[in-house]
Amino acid sequence: MARGLPEKEEREARESRLQLAIEHDDIDLLHNLIVEDKELLDRLSRDPFRNTPLHIAAAEGKFEVAMEMFILRPEFAHKLNPEGYSPMHLALQHKQYSIVRALMTLDPELIRVRGRCGITPLHYIAGEAKDNEVELLAEFLCTCKSSIEDLTCRCETAVHIAVKNHNLEAFDVLLGWLSRVHLKKILSWEDKDGNTVLHVAASGEPQHEMIKSLARQRDVNVNVKNFDKKTALEIYQVHPRKKQDVVDELQQKGHRERFGERLYKVFFIPNLDLSLSKFFTVRLTFLERSAIYFYIEDKSTREVILVVSTLMATATYQAALSPPGGYWQDSSSNPLTNSTEIAHEKPHQAGKMILSGSHLYLFTSLNSMTFLISMCIILAASVPLFPGTSLVCCSMFVLAATYFSSLTTGFQNYNDVGKKLIVGVFTVAMGLVFGLSVWIWLRRARVQRKINASMRRIGDF
Template sequence: MDPRLHQVIEHDDVDELHRLIVEDQKFLDRVSEDPFPNTLLHIAAAAGKIQVAMEVAILKPEFARKLDPEGYSPIHLALQHEHYQTARALITLDPELIQVRGRRGITPLHYVAGKEGDNELELLAEFLSVCRSSIEDLTSRCETAVHVAVKNHNLKAFKVLFGWLRRVCLTRILNWKDQDGNTVLHIAAFEGQTEIIKLLIGYTNVNVKNFQNRTALDIFQVNPHFDEAVASRLHPRSTSTLSLSQYFSSELSVFEKYSNFFGIQDEATRNMVLVVATLIATATYQAILSPLGGYWQDDSSNPPANSSSVITANSSGIAIEKPHQAGNIIITGSQLYSFAYLNGTAFVASIASIAVVAISLWPHTLIIYFSLTILSLAYCFFLVIEFPKSDRVVGTLLYEFFGMLLGTTLALPIPMWLRHIRVVSRVDATWRRLSNILGSKG
């Protein structure tokens, strides 16, 4: 290396670095011509020279992802030499540096998950917060950061990872397997880590077997740290497991057939249907709140003088009206029936369209189903109370008719989905992203 670079790094001198670049503009490029270069950024990061490291990372962002001959990126080197402030500084430029795989596929997240110490714990929490997807990165042995923490008996790091996974609803990662087919629960049983086992029960599948066809209980029973109380909670449940090939070979469930039939796969079409259906639902709901002709503002119990008119005159010439209550719809008879039927049909169709689109996204759209149910109940309620007494029978019939349609549309998928999820929860898959394939949390 040019002796002048040693001076730049030793004194963390950014100005001198730029003077060298002015003298030779290809200076930094010449250093990185090797397939696995030991760039100025690698050297500065290993030495903890933040200013030079940041300046080079800004000038040459690609250096931050390059591996040196030993298989380490600059952020790996900063962590190995415990220059944590340098590592923090680098990820402010590019949070995805946390996902750079070095030797054996180890990322910076894997590295800090295997190290003990308060500084490493804080860095682990920061990495998770800054780059959520880093938790899905695997080493060359198909290990997640949780695997690494447990294998290194790093209880504090495991608790950080476990708590974060629960907060972001990613506990399904606890069931991912390494290259030997071991989940985190299997490894904890191997190592006799009873405290970790207790935490994992309820969040992992105790029925899962590794590639040696052993469950966590089978492994734990021969461990010197065997605990009968813990073992009793590891007993496999009565339901049998299915391999991924067995699951794919089985017939489609009723829910899968239902969602395939009604689901819309094209995203642009789905968005268009949702927008139009939402506008129709809004318009029809507003129409039932503000119908044509409006509402009566007062009560009247005068008998009708003419069934075909709203306002008539009695023998004394005093104007009288049909009997009504304040809040009733003014229009009556066939006009009211036609309005209520057509408006209700449009409302049901729009709600059904939204529900159909939401089916393919279950269970994440359950809150939408709940909202649609409340909206439907409110619509039917308004439909009944706004009808005048003279038309109350027709209003009740319409309420029952539309209520049945809405109830069937919204409630039918629920029992089908519950049966489907019971089957999916039995699948023992080595494929890490099974939940994405099946479209469910299972």
């Protein structure tokens, strides 16, 4: 018994020196203690609920020791202390954002650690983020996309938390990010009482701007009822501080703007020099909203569409090379053999299409339209994977040029007005499609660089 007492006192002395190392952010002292007692950190990790050295360093903003402790014992970052908080939770609570960003970079899954009441760091920052802190919320979302799926013990998402805490800045960032990554279905998720985000916004102290923003979303169903059999409109209408324009928004599912205002907002191109959080709050452009309608989440469905589009392009290209009736094999310039006898063949040139007149125009128009649509679908699937699919896009451009060249040379009359109109229209359309694809990719690349710069990790967003 007497022999064990000095050992216990020695361990306590080392733990006191460990606290001193954390307090002075001294990595050398930390490693000296580990050399003296190789089981020092092992003893601290046996207790399932305790304030580990990483908890203490994160809360006090001791960056060097916190990072060294994470390297030595990564499991400390996932442990909860007796109050139910992880080191990242504590760093957020004490506004030690440099440590938060470092932990997030070293292990993105720390954003998903469930603490007290199932609250993750994403939930916490969604409820507390103000002013510059919303930038950290945007970085969380970009670093760990799947963290948006996490629920609290009340089955609430981060959007529920932002609305419940009347945090309009965080709500705008969340809504903009969900729109751009095609995850607005999360707005329809229900908490333990069956309340969607819209129900929460209409309850208690109503959030008028949030309600109007949610009502305008295509994926938000304003007729959904909670477990009390009430819609968001029914909850909002009985509130003494309701606003009639918000009621109208819920009833009409989006108000009609004047043409000029709508035109400006539809084609408004956001400034990519904005911060990441500000970028997410900018209204979606026409192209971004169009992409939502064409976005297909199921991989098998996308593959089927791509295969069918490829077959369409092949069939229409082959039809342009081998039109109905084929091509003349020889040339003939005399329609009459004598003054009374009609020739069996009309004037023609070798290598020109036998089909002529309205039938030729109809065939060329429909075939070119089908070819153009198939090209658009293939490019739409290729542009997001650029520059890896750059060769595919170049091949499509060469294929389109060859297609329209064959149309140009196939008409009998070089000055045929119908030929010039058809070829001109579809050539311009194809040029616009390729030009638009390049422009979309350049914009996406700039956004990608902005997002990846905040993520500081290798991989696609």
